[in-house]
Structures are given as structure tokens and as C-alpha cells.
Amino acid sequence: MNDAIFERVRTMMADTFSVPLDQMTAESSPDTIETWDSIQHLNLVMALEEEFGVQFEPEEIEQLLSVELVAALVSEKKKEIGVS
Amino acid sequence: MSELRQQIEQAIAGGRFPEAKAAIDRMWASGASPATASFLVRCLDKIRGQAPLVPFKIRILRSFTVEPAVPLLRAGALAGGIDLTVDLGEFNAYAQEFLDPSSPLYTGGYRAVVLAVATRDLTPELWDDFADLAPAEVEHSVARAVEQYRNWITLFRSRTAASLIVHGLEMPPVQAMGVYDGQAGAQGQQAAIAAINAGLARVAAETPGVYVLDFDGLIARRGRDHWYDATKWFTVRMPMRAENLAAVAAEWLRFVHPLAGRSAKVVVTDLDNTLWGGVVGEDGLEGIRVHRDEHKGAPYWMLQRALADLRRRGVLLAIASKNNPAEAMEAIENHPGMLLRGSDFSATRISWNPKAQSLREIAAELNVGLDSLVFVDDNPVEREHIRMELPEVAVIELPAEAAGYARAVRDCPLLERLSISAEDRERAAMYAAQAERRRLEEQTTGSVEDFYRSLDQRVTVAIAGAGAGAAMIARVAQLTQKTNQFNLTTKRYGEAEIAAMAADPSCAVLGVTVTDRFGDNGLVGVCLLRLDGAVAAIDTFLMSCRVIGRTVETAILAAAAGHARARGASRIEGWFLPTRKNAPSREFYARHGFTMVEETEAGTRWSLDLAQGAPESPAWIRLEILDEGGPGQAGGQAGGGKETVLA
Numbered sequence: 001m002n003d004a005i006f007e008r009v010r011t012m013m014a015d016t017f018s019v020p021l022d023q024m025t026a027e028s029s030p031d032t033i034e035t036w037d038s039i040q041h042l043n044l045v046m047a048l049e050e051e052f053g054v055q056f057e058p059e060e061i062e063q064l065l066s067v068e069l070v071a072a073l074v075s076e077k078k079k080e081i082g083v084s
Numbered sequence: 085m086s087e088l089r090q091q092i093e094q095a096i097a098g099g100r101f102p103e104a105k106a107a108i109d110r111m112w113a114s115g116a117s118p119a120t121a122s123f124l125v126r127c128l129d130k131i132r133g134q135a136p137l138v139p140f141k142i143r144i145l146r147s148f149t150v151e152p153a154v155p156l157l158r159a160g161a162l163a164g165g166i167d168l169t170v171d172l173g174e175f176n177a178y179a180q181e182f183l184d185p186s187s188p189l190y191t192g193g194y195r196a197v198v199l200a201v202a203t204r205d206l207t208p209e210l211w212d213d214f215a216d217l218a219p220a221e222v223e224h225s226v227a228r229a230v231e232q233y234r235n236w237i238t239l240f241r242s243r244t245a246a247s248l249i250v251h252g253l254e255m256p257p258v259q260a261m262g263v264y265d266g267q268a269g270a271q272g273q274q275a276a277i278a279a280i281n282a283g284l285a286r287v288a289a290e291t292p293g294v295y296v297l298d299f300d301g302l303i304a305r306r307g308r309d310h311w312y313d314a315t316k317w318f319t320v321r322m323p324m325r326a327e328n329l330a331a332v333a334a335e336w337l338r339f340v341h342p343l344a345g346r347s348a349k350v351v352v353t354d355l356d357n358t359l360w361g362g363v364v365g366e367d368g369l370e371g372i373r374v375h376r377d378e379h380k381g382a383p384y385w386m387l388q389r390a391l392a393d394l395r396r397r398g399v400l401l402a403i404a405s406k407n408n409p410a411e412a413m414e415a416i417e418n419h420p421g422m423l424l425r426g427s428d429f430s431a432t433r434i435s436w437n438p439k440a441q442s443l444r445e446i447a448a449e450l451n452v453g454l455d456s457l458v459f460v461d462d463n464p465v466e467r468e469h470i471r472m473e474l475p476e477v478a479v480i481e482l483p484a485e486a487a488g489y490a491r492a493v494r495d496c497p498l499l500e501r502l503s504i505s506a507e508d509r510e511r512a513a514m515y516a517a518q519a520e521r522r523r524l525e526e527q528t529t530g531s532v533e534d535f536y537r538s539l540d541q542r543v544t545v546a547i548a549g550a551g552a553g554a555a556m557i558a559r560v561a562q563l564t565q566k567t568n569q570f571n572l573t574t575k576r577y578g579e580a581e582i583a584a585m586a587a588d589p590s591c592a593v594l595g596v597t598v599t600d601r602f603g604d605n606g607l608v609g610v611c612l613l614r615l616d617g618a619v620a621a622i623d624t625f626l627m628s629c630r631v632i633g634r635t636v637e638t639a640i641l642a643a644a645a646g647h648a649r650a651r652g653a654s655r656i657e658g659w660f661l662p663t664r665k666n667a668p669s670r671e672f673y674a675r676h677g678f679t680m681v682e683e684t685e686a687g688t689r690w691s692l693d694l695a696q697g698a699p700e701s702p703a704w705i706r707l708e709i710l711d712e713g714g715p716g717q718a719g720g721q722a723g724g725g726k727e728t729v730l731a
Contacts, residue, residue: 047118050326
């Protein structure tokens with residue numbers, strides 16, 4: 001996984017869910033982040049798509065359930081469209 | 085971007101708020117996105133209280149998901165000085181909300197409501213099934229849609245004084261019948277949707293405080309092929325792509341700014357490489373480029389065209405340039421390609437002084453606050469200088485290429501107007517007359533009364549009735565929204581609220597026009613009275629800064645007190661609510677014989693007994709009262725039933 005992407009994703013998720021950056025770890029998930037509800041999840045998806053220029057499939061959106069998973073999928077998608 | 089982020093966080097942590105605000109503005113201007121919006125909202129929350137924010141509350145009724153656009157809207161509003169509260173209606177519950185008198189739409193205390201309904205939701209038959217429709221069915225569909233809008237808008241207007249912003253319907257990405265659609269005349273798919281939009285525009289134009297947002301125009305500007313996202317629509321009812329959310333939020337802000345009264349009055353522009361290409365001090369008159377029809381000069385002509393358009397909206401233009409005045413003025417007056425000339429600018433500062441000083445002088449000369457200025461300069465260093473030195477001034481972030489300058493200025497929400505009055509169109513000329521007046525004041529050697537007499541002022545106070553003209557209602561509302569200095573209570577009202585007061589027998593709406601030997605100043609004063617038996621309460625008393633210091637306020641008070649007495653009042657009362665800006669009106673009550681009867685944290689309340697005689701208009705003012713015969717009118721006043729003509 002690309003470390004730079006991981007850090008950008010982690011920062012964006014901290015912003016979106018309004019939690020301090022140091023509380024947002026690789027394992028943070030809807031179970032550990034109280035503000036991570038369905039609306040904020042949609043906000044996160046829109047922010048990721050805009051920021052990285054990618055598009056998620058509905059099945060993928062359902063799997064974006066931790067910082068690690070989000071960063072991994074973003075890295076993979078960016079490889080697919082040929083940017084790093 | 086992450087550098088800017090660090091700078092913002094460090095500046096906030098270190099308590100360096102102007103630096104933080106400047107960096108926030110730059111981050112916002114360089115790319116509003118869903119990713120930055122939440123961060124900016126959080127930062128702006130931390131520096132709240134460092135700069136005055138105008139509170140405003142809106143509700144968005146919608147047929148699709150708008151949630152991800154809300155942080156962008158709030159961040160943009162905060163960056164522009166508005167503390168915006170945004171509530172959302174339930175999905176597709178807009179019709180019920182309009183119909184139900186106890187819905188949050190009417191009980192929630194909203195200043196403005198957005199109706200965001202997509203074509204596919206309002207008229208699914210025109211969107212998906214158009215090819216199946218017979219001509220009569222198309223007509224029926226159009227008529228039904230317009231009738232629905234009319235019903236909702238009529239109900240809304242009868243139940244709340246909030247403003248209403250209605251999204252027009254958007255066109256489908258492709259037409260059901262292909263290119264034949266353009267050959268089908270009024271029976272085409274696009275023609276049918278356009279007919280609904282035209283019907284909506286008619287209803288909006290007939291109803292005060294209702295405005296149309298050209299949603300299809302927004303989609304077209306962004307590029308229709310890059311707008312829709314079918315997957316998002318079917319999964320989360322989000323019709324547009326993530327990259328378009330910021331544009332939707334920005335479009336809403338173009339309405340929120342004028343409605344919240346966060347508007348700028350003056351655009352201050354640089355000259356070299358902004359109003360023309362090149363540097364006049366080095367390239368000379370022959371070397372600088374500005375031309376309507378020449379590729380190097382056209383971008384600058386386009387910026388001048390944008391500024392000339394703003395002038396017609398009532399925005400004043402001013403120059404702040406570091407140059408030799410003679411050379412610069414020669415270029416302005418004599419360059420054959422210039423659209424704007426010296427007389428188009430209401431204030432000019434061409435010197436080698438720092439621009440912050442020039443902007444301060446311009447604000448003082450035009451009698452406006454620094455937060456009424458918008459600054460346009462191609463030089464990022466000057467822009468940063470102004471952001472740091474004068475954080476109240478709005479700075480437009482110009483793109484690197486001059487071809488984008490005009491658009492950047494046209495997109496500034498602080499320069500939007502929702503109504504344009506005759507006064508707005510002529511404002512620049514009026515300021516020229518005022519400069520003449522000031523010269524006279526300086527020349528007059530006799531007493532101040534001689535000066536007042538020499539002005540030959542005529543003050544006309546029109547008391548609006550239920551049938552008050554739309555132009556007068558719009559101008560009165562506009563003045564309540566824009567006037568800061570001579571304003572006793574600084575209450576902001578929308579057109580619908582003013583229209584409701586004009587029709588209310590327990591209220592009186594007084595609109596004041598002033599003419600003098602230099603010309604017509606237009607409608608420049610407002611007094612709103614609430615009449616309750618023996619007491620007439622002054623809800624609002626304001627005057628445009630154009631007529632401050634000429635005893636016009638005494639004439640208005642005389643008219644208001646006379647009207648109150650005619651309506652049975654024996655006492656006139658009012659609050660003075662101090663703000664950062666209304667010091668010029670602080671002495672108003674004391675000067676006119678009122679007694680202070682109450683003092684609270686918010687301000688002071690004053691009272692005057694009318695039984696002992698009403699205040700009189702100054703001898704040097706010719707006062708005329710036009711009574712339109714409002715409801716509850718007890719007795720005839722001079723000129724009863726006359727229509728007031730504004731335009």
C-alpha cells in the first residue's frame with residue numbers, strides 16, 4: 001500500500017468524521033468512530049472520489065469499513081486508472 | 085495543500101487569526117472540495133468571534149441527496165462571513181411540507197428555503213417516458229407542473245415571510261427522440277421542460293421574495309456529460325458526481341449572500357496587468373494592451389465589461405494602483421481600447437502608497453465600511469498584503485491566466501443582487517452628484533443652515549398601502565438589508581416581510597425619497613412603525629449614507645410622528661441597538677427630545693410624548709407626504725391615495 005495515500009485518506013477521514021487525527025488509526029471503523037454514520041459515509045465516498053479522481057462501485061462502497069480498507073481500495077483504483 | 089493546512093493550524097494554535105483567515109481564504113479560493121470542506125468548517129468554528137458573522141438559517145427541500153454538499157455550503161458561507169445553519173427536508177416530502185401549515189417549513193424560523201426538485205422527480209413522464217406521450221399529454225404535463233409550482237408558492241407566501249429559491253428544471257442528457265426533438269416545435273422534450281421553467285419564472289416574478297435558480301444553466305456551465313452519475317443515483321439518490329458538489333454549494337451561496345445582507349458595494353481594481361495588459365509606466369500608452377477584438381487585449385476588455393456590468397447593478401468602481409498618476413490617467417482617458425473611463429470610477433487612488441492605505445481612503449471617501457470592498461489585483465503579493473492588513477476586505481483570487489479574470493469577478497457572490505432598482509442603475513451618477521455637494525459644503529462660508537438651505541432639499545415620505553408597488557417594496561427591503569451606519573435597530577427584512585407589513589393594519593411602512601439641487605437621490609430612507617393603540621413603536625429607522633448630515637432624519641421623524649398621531653397614537657417609542665457601525669445614528673433620539681426609558685445589554689429604549697406636539701420638519705426642507713391609503717387608515721392625509729412612482 002502507498003503510504004502517501006494512506007496518510008491522505010486518514011486525514012480526510014479525520015476531517016469528515018470530525019475526530020482528532022491521532023485518534024484515526026488504520027483499524028478505525030464505524031464501530032470505533034461514533035460519528036461514522038451512513039450520511040458521513042456518503043460524504044466520505046464523495047470526498048474520496050473528488051480528491052483522487054476515482055469512482056467506486058456500489059459493492060465497493062459497502063466494503064469501505066476501515067481506514068486500512070479505504071486506503072487499500074483507493075491505491076488499487078488509482079493503479080487501475082494508471083496514476084500513482 | 086497540506087502546507088497550507090499546517091499553516092492554518094499553526095496560525096490558529098498561535099492565536100494569529102488574520103493570518104489564519106488569510107490562509108483559509110486562499111485554501112477555499114484555490115479549490116473548494118468535499119475533502120477540504122469539513123476541515124475548513126472546523127477551523128472557521130475555532131476563529132469564530134474574531135470576525136463578525138451574520139447568522140442565517142435555511143431549509144432545503146429536495147427530491148435527491150444533497151447531504152454531501154452541505155459542508156461545502158457551510159464552509160463557503162463561513163469564509164464569506166455568514167454563520168449558516170442548514171436543515172434538510174425529508175426525501176420527496178416537499179409537497180407535504182408546503183401543504184401542512186404545521187410543518188417545520190413554516191415553524192422552523194427559516195430566513196430562506198431552497199426547493200431543489202429534479203425534473204425526473206417532478207415530471208417523470210417528461211424525463212423517462214417522453215417518447216410515449218401524445219401531444220395533449222405533453223401539454224397536460226406542462227400545465228400540471230406549473231400549477232403545482234403556483235400552488236406551493238402561493239401557500240408558502242401566505243404562510244411565511246421567508247425567501248424562497250426554486251431550482252428550475254434541468255434538461256435530460258440526451259433527448260428521447262434524438263435530433264427530431266429540435267424539429268418538434270413546442271412538442272419537443274426540451275421545449276416542454278423549458279415551458280415549465282418559463283411558467284415557474286412568471287410565478288416567481290409575480291411573487292415577492294421568490295427567486296429562480298437556473299439549475300440547468302449550472303449543469304451546462306459544468307458540462308452536462310460530466311454532471312450525472314447514474315450509479316450514485318440508483319444507489320444513494322445522488323444524481324451528480326462528487327466533482328460537481330462544490331458548484332451546487334457555490335450556486336446556493338450566490339443567493340444566500342444577498343439574502344443575508346452580506347453584500348459588497350465597491351469593487352476596487354488595480355490597473356497594470358489587471359485593467360490592461362502590460363505596465364503603463366514601462367510600456368507607455370502605446371505598449372499596453374486592451375481591446376475588444378484583439379487576442380492579447382481582449383481578456384482585459386472582458387474584465388472591464390464585467391466591471392461595467394457590475395456598475396449597472398449598483399456596485400461602485402474604484403481604482404487602487406501604484407503608478408504615476410499622470411501616466412495612468414492618460415491611459416484611462418485616452419487609450420482607444422478602454423471601455424471604462426475615469427468618470428466610471430467613484431474614487432481613485434493612484435500613488436506609491438501601500439494599497440491597504442489606498443483602500444482605507446477609498447472606503448472613507450465613499451462612506452462605506454471596509455467590509456463593503458472587494459479587491460481585484462493580478463499580483464498575489466498585493467492580494468496577500470490586503471488579506472493580512474485588512475481582513476474585512478473580500479479579495480478575489482484571480483487565476484494565473486488573464487482570460488479567467490472576468491469570470492472570477494462575475495462569480496463573486498458578494499456582488500450578486502436579487503433585485504435591481506432604478507437607484508442601483510444610477511448609483512454611480514448619484515455619487516458624482518454627492519461629490520459636487522461636498523465641494524459646495526466646503527465652499528459655503530456662512531452658517532450650516534445656509535448650507536442646508538442651499539441644498540434645496542425636497543423630502544417625500546410615501547406611506548405604503550396594501551397595493552404598494554413591487555419596486556418600492558423591493559427597495560425598502562434592500563435598504564434594511566444593506567444599511568449599516570444610520571440604522572437605529574439594524575433589522576434585516578426580506579421583500580415578503582415588507583409586503584406583509586405594508587398590508588398589515590397595525591404596521592406602517594414609510595419610504596423616503598430625497599431630491600436636491602444636484603438631482604434625485606431616489607428612495608434613501610425607511611421608517612417602519614408598529615401601531616398599538618396609544619403607542620407607536622419605531623421598528624426600523626434608517627437612511628442611506630448618501631443623505632446623512634443634512635437633517636433629513638428630522639423631516640422623516642416629523643412625518644412618522646404625524647402619521648402616528650393620525651392613527652391615534654399619543655406616544656412614539658423606539659430602540660437604539662448599537663452595532664459596530666451605527667454610531668452615526670447614536671444621538672438621534674436624544675437630539676430629537678426623546679427620553680430614555682429603558683437600558684439593557686442590547687441597547688436603549690426612548691420615548692416621546694406626542695400630546696405635547698410632534699417634532700417639526702426643518703424649515704429648509706420641503707416635506708411632502710404621499711399616503712397610499714394603507715389598511716386601518718383613520719383619516720385622510722395630504723395627497724391621500726396617490727400612487728408613489730419610484731422608477
